[in-house]
Amino acid sequence: MSAASEGQAAGQPTWRWTRSTLTFVILVALLLVSLAVSVCVGRYAVPVDRAIAIIWQSLHDPTAMPEAIDERIVWLVRVPRVILAVVCGAGLAISGAALQGVFRNPLVSPQVLGISQGAAFGGALAISAGIWGFPLLALVFVFGLSALALVGAIARIDGRTQIVTVILSGMVVGALFSAFVSLLQYFADPNSSLPAIVYWLLGSFATATWERVLIATPGIVVGLIVLWSLRFRLNVLSLDEAEAKSLGARPDLERWLIFAMVALVVGAQVAVSGIVGWIGLVIPHACRLIVGHDHRKLLPASALLGAAYLVTIDTLARTLTAAEIPLGVLTAIVGAPVFALLIRQHYREKGAG
């Protein structure tokens, strides 16, 4: 709705108004359907009406400990897992969209810039030291942000930063932090901390609890709100430097604010569910095809579609077989071909235009 009214305020033609309203209605519906399906299916058979009744009942008294096994499975296993998937999916997708705007490059994602690897190192360090919960989140965030700062420092040559040097620096820093993670794994206790690190790096929502929801959600929600409130500035930042300055932007300050928010979102996500790739790359691209390049629409659309996508993928990961399918495997299997198609589509349109 808000995106729609902005469209009107910007004086866009009426048919665009209705079309983007319809788009957002569909995206919201997609998210709601994926949520509803996800809480109703699982390896433990709970009838749909029973699942809905359980959630309804628990919403009235959220702190009460449910007694029956189906109540506990729905309320203590599925619901927190679905919530985590929603906020992480939304956060990763909006981060990808914001970074791509800032760098004016559609190939940028938290992973390409080394943020994920830096965050992973922070987390692996915490696990090696036996630290969990909020301190782990803090370490993940600090290292995610320092990886990004390092990329910024390396890429800034003679006061200027070129996109290609940023991406190359990101790969360098990412490789460096990956090596640090390998080093930690080498020294980790193979019976306790090593499997914890390996499992956590693979990415999974299998260990979702309400506690983890409380750990991750505040950071991601703050990041989502700040990034969304910067949607106008992102439109300016995605112009070239001189143009942005002439429009009164302070590109450096705003860029760093966006970077910090991306590090916060990615850090919070990595802290609770390990590295989940591809979302920040594929979803913003898909959304650009649907709603165009305007960040006022792109950001909310990415958040909605990212949330729906990750919930769906995670539902598949936990229900297809008796064993959990690693999340990263599924996001890559779906993400890579879709991304390839999007690239072809993108450049074919460009060529035609």
Next chain:
Amino acid sequence: MNRAHVRRIAGAASILLALMPIGAHAQSISLTDQEGREIALEKPAERIVTIPMPMASGVIAIDGSADKLVGMNPLSLTALEEGILGRIFPNALSITDAVTGTDFVPNVEALAAADPDLVIQWGGRGPEIVDPILNAGLNAMLIVYGNEDNARTYMRNVATAIGKPERYEAHEAWREEVRQEIAEVTESLGEEERPNVLYMGRSLSDITANGAANSYQNWSIALAGGRNAAAELEGNQSINREQIAQWNPDVILLNSFEPELDVSWVYDDPILSLTKAAQDKRVYKMPLGGYRWDPPSQESPLTWMWLAELLHPDLFDFDLRAEMRDAYRTLYNYELTDADIDGIIWTSFQGDGFGYDQFAAK
């Protein structure tokens, strides 16, 4: 190569002439390992490095001392330190663990420094972990893990290599006797009489369970008269709590590998505490004796007796404490105290579990 070959033929000829089997004074030893490789030793191995985890305690048990072990996997050393073997053989704790990483890649320099005449390594995992040993000019014996037959073969090979085949023959007789005694009772059990048993290979960071194929736990559970609740899995795979609730196992077995894990992990979990196993107090952590009781080892018959008594207390009447004392006397020449036994079978936190009263000290 040639000289060794000649010597082997000469050795074989002299045996034929003497018309007697290889005695303790026979010098050269030749055997075929589980990858079909010929191994020729001029004399019984006296300095052995073990790279697979269970083999360090295996060599100690087969020899009856820690004197022949000169290097091992860091994880074998952890098991010695956590378990009772480090106390029985304190000198074993100072043996180097630098000869290999926990990924079984040998450190050739450290390996050469240990100066072994035999290096025991995993077979079936590619030449990358074997070639460095051979390139250093050392003898490698490859062992293959997986089932009881394999375990018996590699233990026999090790016993042959150190020149104590008779010690292994006695051990195998015991293994076979216990196996038959249990199988005679459990073979006739129908599907409904077999409790559903879930063995979790990992619990704390990620939950894993073993499917039916190529799993020693699956075999042990079947022998002891149970059914593997996770039989539908392929190999060792990650599972979630919801899946465990769906299987609703009658008995839950926790691994002995994770030091911080005990049965309260199940009893305190909102989902797992509602499984039949938790409700009936049938959650047990695998004991840690001379080695961990989950994989095959020299103590496997004790594992089978322990598990059979827990799955079918009415059908079996083993005196586990007496059996453990006998076994430890034979294997390690050590007199177990009641406190030792309580430590091995974790009486402190699972002594009040269903069926554990039969293991109580008298």
